[in-house]
Amino acid sequence: MTELPQPPNDLRLRAVLPASPKIVYEALTDPAALRVWLTEHAEVELPDRYEFWGPSTPDGAQPHQRLLHADERTIRFAWTVDGVETTTRFDLAEDEDGTQVTLTQSDLPSFEEVLADTAGARGALQTFWSLAIANLADYLSDRALTPRCDFTSAELRAEVVIDAAPEAVFDSMVQPEQFHQWFGANVDIEPYVGGRFAMGGFDLDPGGARFVEFEPGRKATLRFADGETTSWELDGSDGKTRLTLIHSGFDPANPPYPGWAGWLGGISALRRYHELSRARSIWREVAAPGLPEGMLAINP
Structure with a gap:
């Protein structure tokens, strides 16, 4: 089947989930x-309500x-966001590893509008769906889910x-090669206080964020150009790590x-990177309006 070109303001996410199309469809409905x-x-209440x-x-x-529209392989709905x-x-297709799920979302703002905080609630649709599909994959595998974003709260924690041990988790968050493997993004990282961190690499973002705290195996804090900070705090016991992620310094x-x-x-x-042996990324494609070339690198 020939795939139609993607409209310039549409998002397309393609992932492979660990279940049959029938089971995935049930989880979606x-x-x-x-x-x-x-x-x-x-x-x-199909075929009338979703x-x-x-x-x-x-x-x-x-x-x-x-x-x-809804049938056994497709669900399509209008969704009014911010007016x-x-x-x-959603489109489902059989895959040797389970089910290939393709999510398309129309009328997204551009990447530049999202960065400029002028996109409103529609600006969060790309990452909303990325997190939702990742949680769907874990739901189908009977794994614990990742906390969702609360779009009504100003506490981002x-x-x-x-x-996995804190040292291993910390290294995977500050070593570019490992970060690339689990996050699916090209990144340059200078792992020390004062060092830079740039999603997409220093060619795309020469200044990057800066590490203002860096304690191997325990804590790191990034400060961005606008003054916002992201902190990773790690605490370990019995070979496990409690990771606390905090974003602060915003209006x-x-x-954000x-x-x-x-x-x-x-x-x-x-x-998934630490807990599933030889885990493949669930992602096969991520295409979003205006996303800078070279920022993401999907290696299924």
Whole structure:
């Protein structure tokens, strides 16, 4: 089948999930399952209704979805976010490792608009769906889920337990080769106080963020050009690591939800990297409007 060109303002995420198309479809359409891996509230009555809402949904105070089509391999619905009607579509196909899921989301703002904080709730749709699909993969594997982004809170803090020693987890977060493997992004890192950290590399972002704290195996804090900080705190026992991720220094009236949800999606991948032997990335494609060339590097 010939694939149509992707419209310039559309997101396309393609992932392989560890279950048959029938099981994946059930997880996508069972409201009880949606309330576990997607968000707090969901109501589904096919072929007429597909709705979800809650603090973990952008612009999620009320349901804003309208079902357009559903069959055993496709779900398509209109979703009004910040007053703009978008279209979301799931397509399922068999894969040797389970099910290939392709998510398309129309009418996204550009990467530049997201960085400039002018995108509103639609600016978080890319990272919202990336984290949701990662949690769906873990739900299907009966694994603990990664905390979701609360789009109603100005406290950006999350804790996860990783089945690996703190030294190993810390190294995988500050060594470029390892970071690239689990996050799926090209990155340059200078692992010391005053060193730079640049997603996409120093050619794309010469200044980068700077490490203002760096204690191997225990803690690192990055300060960005706008004064915001991201801290990783690690505490270990019995060969496991409690990782606490904290983002601060932002305007509490305008929390940076797109970036925060992106970090949470990365933490999901970090957990898989350490906990699943010979784990492959679930991702086969990530294509988003205006994403700088060379920032992401998907190696399935």
